[in-house]
Structure formats: structure tokens, C-alpha cells
Amino acid sequence: MPSLPKCQLLGFLVGVLLAGGAIAADTASDDAGQTFRAYDARPCREGSIIECGEVRVPLDWHHPSTGDGSVVFARYPATNPDTRKGTVFLHSGVWSFFSSVRAPQIDLNRQAHALHQRLNGEYDLVMWTPRGRGTPGISVPGTLSCFEDSIDMSTFYWDMGIRELDNPEAPLSWDEDTLEWTHKQTADEALMFHRVQERTVISCLENAEYQEQADMLKYMGTAATVRDMVAMADAFDGPDAPIHFWGIQPGSLIGSYLQKMFPERAGRLVMDDPVDPITYNEVQGYLRWQSDIATANTSVAILEESCTSDKLADCAYPSGPPRPDMAFVAMSINLLRRDLMGWINQPVVELQNSRNRQFYDSIQKEPSVTQNWKTFEEYAKVIAGHSFWGARPVMDPDALGLRDMPIICGDALYEHDPDNKTLRADAEAVLKGSLHSVPLLMSSAFPSWRFLCHLWPIRAVERVSFSAPQDQTPVQETLVLLRKPDPWNYPRVSDADARRLWPDAHVFADLEFGQYMFDHNNCNLDLIASFLANGTVPEDGSPCANGDERRHQASHALHRKAHKSPRVL
Known part of the structure; x- marks a missing residue:
């Protein structure tokens, strides 16, 4: 395995020093081969409470001689080292909502203070950059970048589109500069774009080989x-310490993998609106996409129906204002489209979406506004990304790469088969059948990269099956929080599924909406913090039925101990 190029290594060292981070120190190994990493962490910037650091880890945990990688982390330290009880690891699950190079200290700085206070400052809070994310050369393996800049990407797509057209002289239906579709797509265009995306994967892998990134792709994945x-837990708390974790939606997969791979180390785990781990890596991506976009579209439709009511409480959106304005709704739909969709329509296409306008009218409630075409035009531009996201950075690896595809498709248990004509026909049937099936999200839809695993040939060196029997029951119990259906709740885990997947867990269903980050309402935060701090859960089966109004009514006397293991820190 080649080492990092000197220029990248130098850039990494300079970045660490400027950030106040640290280089990993000595290592030691146990009999099972898991390596304990010494570390150093310093304030991310002068005067900052949050610390930044870096830990060197093997690229292949089963074959450490393959080479080293690098994990970048941020830590909100316990208030008093003498009374510190351990570490809580956090994963927000927002793999696709923000740039892959987003530093962990940004989200920790934004989200950790409320939880830190509720835990009485007795725990370190840690977020880190998972493999396949982060700035290349700093996080190793980092984000895969396929093009030099946006011009290079635009030229490639234009050339591939011309090649795939039956009539090379016919104009393409997307804008050459922005790669936005200029009209509502047809089934033939969806299939053409499918072939273009297949060529993009091949070209990206060739570029990765040239950039000496290709050998690292198989070392991405959730198991690693x-x-x-x-x-990190070994380094922070010792090799026998239980690992406490809170993961939201896709972030819950970290907890599922931990329970499966290290059941003896699983501490207090909060699975917040969790993803079904069996569906995640055993169901073909294009089938998950078909289900996920239907869930998201239905959830938006439920919101639309509830907002026709005159009751303020009936019209609610995840983490948003009591009665959402269109700017907030447009931002939320934009995030959904960024996560689920693989192409962008120009605003003029959205303006022709009559179903979307009906949704706008039902939410806005003000006739003077809903009848204003200019207002709706501005709303359509926000949905298309022009006002909210702005132009994508020319050198952003996330915009110039395949986003989460190497990670999610690397986790897939089904193998890649480029010659499987039946599989390809099934995938194309889903593309055609789902093209216009979610009008509240997009007038014409195509899956984002993470759903195209039938095109991605690389699988992780270590993968985990959740349908296989569990050899050992996790040491501590789990808290599972199931929320009302919201657009990010996919693939949705029902109450029955949760009790099947986590039979010994404490399950609370039909909770108030949370958010795709960590700023839940007070009642939800109290519920989570009480479990993480003390292992207690409320006797009341619906502790947050009335939101924040209930938080002061929950008596600690009505809590029961969730686990009595002497190993609890």
C-alpha cells in the first residue's frame, strides 16, 4: 500500500498544527488484534472548549501491515477530569446533507452544549469523521473526488450524454454549464442517464487509480x-470500558454494527429513529430508493393534509416552527432532494409542477401570498437549490465525487455482477416506474449515487450480516426511539421491527418529531440524557406525548434502572 504523497502529508501536518490537533503516539495490540491507539488532543482554536485530534489506525484491521489510515475527531471534554465517567460517541447520520469535508468540530460545537449540560458535564462527547468522508490527505481514506473541478465534470457529462444519444446532433435536455435538466424527463432519458452514470463510475475509478486512491476504496465501510x-474508546477510556453511543437515523447503523461486532463492549446505546440494518445492506439499492422516495413523498403529503387544519399543533414539521413558512419547507425539501435524487431540475421545471403548487398553497394559508406567482417562483428557486445552497464550490470533493457510494455500496452483502442482465433490467424498470412517482419532491426523479450499488464494483474487506444469528447478547440494553413519520425516516423501522431487531431494548414509539441533527426538544433530550447518564428510562410509555410541557412532570422516582451491570461507567 503506497504511503501518502509528501505534499499531502505535509499539508496534513500543517493543518493539525494550525488546528491545535495532534499526531498519534505509540500503539499496542491485544490478543484479538485490535490496536489501542495513544492520542493527543488540543483546543481546536485558541480559547475553544472543543478539542481536535487525530488517531492513526490500520487501513485493514485484520492485516495491519497493509498500511495506516487517519481518523480525525473532535471532543467536548468533561467539565472535571476527576469526576469524568467516560465518553459518549455521537453520529448525526447526515452523510449526504452537508459537504463530506465538514469538520466534526463544527457539528459538535453546534449540537453538544445542551447534551453536555444534561449529562452534568461528566462525559466527554466525541464526533469523528468516518472512513470515506473528510478532506483527502487528512482523513485517510477520505472523500473520493472524480473530477478536477466543475468545468471538468460538466465537460465529461456533456460528452457522455452526446455519446449515449441515438442522434448525436440532437440537443441534450440539460444545461451544459449547470447540468440541470431543462424539462420534465422521459423514461428514455432516465435510461440514458443511467448509462451515463455507469460510465462516470468507470471513469472515476480510473481517475482514482491515477491519483493512487483506488487501493483505499476497499478499506471504507461501516465495519472499519x-x-x-x-x-478511540480504548484510547480515551481503556480497553475494557463500555462504549456509549447516540446515533440518529443513518448514524444508528454505527450502533447496530457495534452490537453485532463487539457485543461485549456495547454500553448504553441510543438508536434514534434508527435505520433497519438488514434492509440497509441486504436489499438492492435501487429497491431501497423506490421505497425511500415513496416514504418521503408520503410524509410530505401527510404534512400537507395536517396543515389544512385550523389547529396549529396539527401542522408541524421535523424540528421546524409550529406552522412552517415556505422558506423552511423549501429548505427541507431541498435537503431531501440532495439526499435522494441524482439530478437537478431548473426552476422553470418546478414552476410547471402543479402538484407542488397545491402543496405550497396548503402550507402558506395566506391567499395574498399563494396567489402571487412571483413568490412561488422564488420558492421554486429555493427548492432547486439556487437560493439556499448557492453555487457548489468548484473544488468541493463532495460535489466532484460519488458522495456516499463507496461507503454504502461497500457495505452491501450482495456482490457486484456487471454481466447480470436480469438485475439491470429490474433496475431500469424501477427507474422508469418511479420517474414521476414523487411529485411533491421532484417533477422527475432519478436516484442519487448511494442507491446505484449495482454500478459500484468494490466491496469492503469486512462486511457484516445482520440476518445471521447473534453469537452473544450485548452486555447492556438499548434505547430505541421511534418518531412520527417524517421525510427523513427511511427505511422506516416499525415498532414490531424494532422489537424484533433489538429484543431487549426499551422502545418508545410515536414520539414527537426530532431533527436530522441533535437539537431535539427538551423532553426528548431529557429522555436521552437520562438514559445515557444513568441508564434510566421513564415508566410512562409516552413520556413526550405533549412535547416540552411534559418535561417537568417526569419524576425521577418514576424511572426504572435499565441495566444493573457493574461495568457501567
Whole structure:
């Protein structure tokens, strides 16, 4: 395995020093081969409470001689080292909502203070950059970048589109500069774009080979990321310490993998609106996409129906204002489209979406506004990304790469088969059948990269099956929080599914909406913090039925101990 190029290594060292981070120190190994990593962490910037650091880890945990990687982390330290009880690892699950190079200290700085206070400052809070994310050369393996800049990407797509057209002289239906579709797509265009995306994967892998990134792609994956987390826990708390974790939606997969791979180390785990781990890596991506976009579209439709009511409480959106304005709704739909969709329509296409305008009218409630075409035009531009996201950075690896595809498709248990004509026909049937099936999200839809695993040939060196029997029951119990259906709740885990997947867990269903980050309402935060701090859960089966009004009514006397293991820190 080649080492990092000197220029990248130098850039990494300079970045660490400027950030106040640290270089990993000595290592030691146990009999099972898991490596305990010494570390150093310093304030991310002068006067900052949050610390930044870096831990060196093997690229292949089962074959450490393959080479080293690098995990970047941020830590909100306990208030008093003498009364510190351990570490709580956090994963927000927002793999696709923000740039892959977003530093962990940004989200920790924004989200950790409320939880830190509720835990009485007795725990360190840690977020880190998983494998396959982060700035290349700093996080190793980092984000895969396929093009030099946006011009290079635009030229490639234009050339591939011309090649795939039956009539090379016919104009393409997307804008050459922005790669936005200029009209509502047809089934033939969806299939053409499918072939273009297949060529993009091939070209990207060729570019990765040239950039000496290709050998690292098989070392991405959630199993390796969980081993990295265990290494950090060993360094922070000792090799026998239980690992406490809170993961939201896709972030819950870290907890599922931890329970499966290290059941003896699983501490207090909060699975917040969790993803079904069996569906995640055993169901073909294009089938998950078909289900996920239907869930998201239905959830938006439920919101639309509830907002026709005159009751303020009936019209609610995840983490948003009591009665959402269109700017907030447009931002939320934009995030959904960024996560689920693989192409962008120009605003003029959205203006022709009559179903979307009906939704706008039902939410806005003000006739003077809803009848203003200019207002709706501005709303359409926000949905298309022009006002909210702005132009994508020319050198952003996330915009110039395949986003989460190497991670999620690397986790897939089904193998890649480029010659499987039946599989390809099934995938194309889903593309055609789902093209216009979610009008509240997009007038014409195509899956984002993470759903195209039938095009991605690389699988992780270590993968985990959740349908296989569990050899050992996790040491401590789990808290599972199931929220009302919201657009990010996919693939949705029902109450029955949760009790099947986590039979010994404490399950609370039909909770108030949370958010795709960590700023839940007070009642939800109290519920989570009480479990993480003390292992207690409320006797009341609906502790947050009335939101924040209930938080002061929950008596600690009505809590029961969730686990009595002497290993609890």
C-alpha cells in the first residue's frame, strides 16, 4: 500500500498544527488484534472548549501491515477530569446533507452544549469523521473526488450524454454549464442517464487509480469505522470500558454494527429513529430508493393534509416552527432532494409542477401570498437549490465525487455482477416506474449515487450480516426511539421491527418529531440524557406525548434502572 504523497502529508501536518490537533503516539495490540491507539488532543482554536485530534489506525484491521489510515475527531471534554465517567460517541447520520469535508468540530460545537449540560458535564462527547468522508490527505481514506473541478465534470457529462444519444446532433435536455435538466424527463432519458452514470463510475475509478486512491476504496465501510471508534474508546477510556453511543437515523447503523461486532463492549446505546440494518445492506439499492422516495413523498403529503387544519399543533414539521413558512419547507425539501435524487431540475421545471403548487398553497394559508406567482417562483428557486445552497464550490470533493457510494455500496452483502442482465433490467424498470412517482419532491426523479450499488464494483474487506444469528447478547440494553413519520425516516423501522431487531431494548414509539441533527426538544433530550447518564428510562410509555410541557412532570422516582451491570461507567 503506497504511503501518502509528501505534499499531502505535509499539508496534513500543517493543518493539525494550525488546528491545535495532534499526531498519534505509540500503539499496542491485544490478543484479538485490535490496536489501542495513544492520542493527543488540543483546543481546536485558541480559547475553544472543543478539542481536535487525530488517531492513526490500520487501513485493514485484520492485516495491519497493509498500511495506516487517519481518523480525525473532535471532543467536548468533561467539565472535571476527576469526576469524568467516560465518553459518549455521537453520529448525526447526515452523510449526504452537508459537504463530506465538514469538520466534526463544527457539528459538535453546534449540537453538544445542551447534551453536555444534561449529562452534568461528566462525559466527554466525541464526533469523528468516518472512513470515506473528510478532506483527502487528512482523513485517510477520505472523500473520493472524480473530477478536477466543475468545468471538468460538466465537460465529461456533456460528452457522455452526446455519446449515449441515438442522434448525436440532437440537443441534450440539460444545461451544459449547470447540468440541470431543462424539462420534465422521459423514461428514455432516465435510461440514458443511467448509462451515463455507469460510465462516470468507470471513469472515476480510473481517475482514482491515477491519483493512487483506488487501493483505499476497499478499506471504507461501516465495519472499519466501528473498529476505529472502538480504538478511540480504548484510547480515551481503556480497553475494557463500555462504549456509549447516540446515533440518529443513518448514524444508528454505527450502533447496530457495534452490537453485532463487539457485543461485549456495547454500553448504553441510543438508536434514534434508527435505520433497519438488514434492509440497509441486504436489499438492492435501487429497491431501497423506490421505497425511500415513496416514504418521503408520503410524509410530505401527510404534512400537507395536517396543515389544512385550523389547529396549529396539527401542522408541524421535523424540528421546524409550529406552522412552517415556505422558506423552511423549501429548505427541507431541498435537503431531501440532495439526499435522494441524482439530478437537478431548473426552476422553470418546478414552476410547471402543479402538484407542488397545491402543496405550497396548503402550507402558506395566506391567499395574498399563494396567489402571487412571483413568490412561488422564488420558492421554486429555493427548492432547486439556487437560493439556499448557492453555487457548489468548484473544488468541493463532495460535489466532484460519488458522495456516499463507496461507503454504502461497500457495505452491501450482495456482490457486484456487471454481466447480470436480469438485475439491470429490474433496475431500469424501477427507474422508469418511479420517474414521476414523487411529485411533491421532484417533477422527475432519478436516484442519487448511494442507491446505484449495482454500478459500484468494490466491496469492503469486512462486511457484516445482520440476518445471521447473534453469537452473544450485548452486555447492556438499548434505547430505541421511534418518531412520527417524517421525510427523513427511511427505511422506516416499525415498532414490531424494532422489537424484533433489538429484543431487549426499551422502545418508545410515536414520539414527537426530532431533527436530522441533535437539537431535539427538551423532553426528548431529557429522555436521552437520562438514559445515557444513568441508564434510566421513564415508566410512562409516552413520556413526550405533549412535547416540552411534559418535561417537568417526569419524576425521577418514576424511572426504572435499565441495566444493573457493574461495568457501567
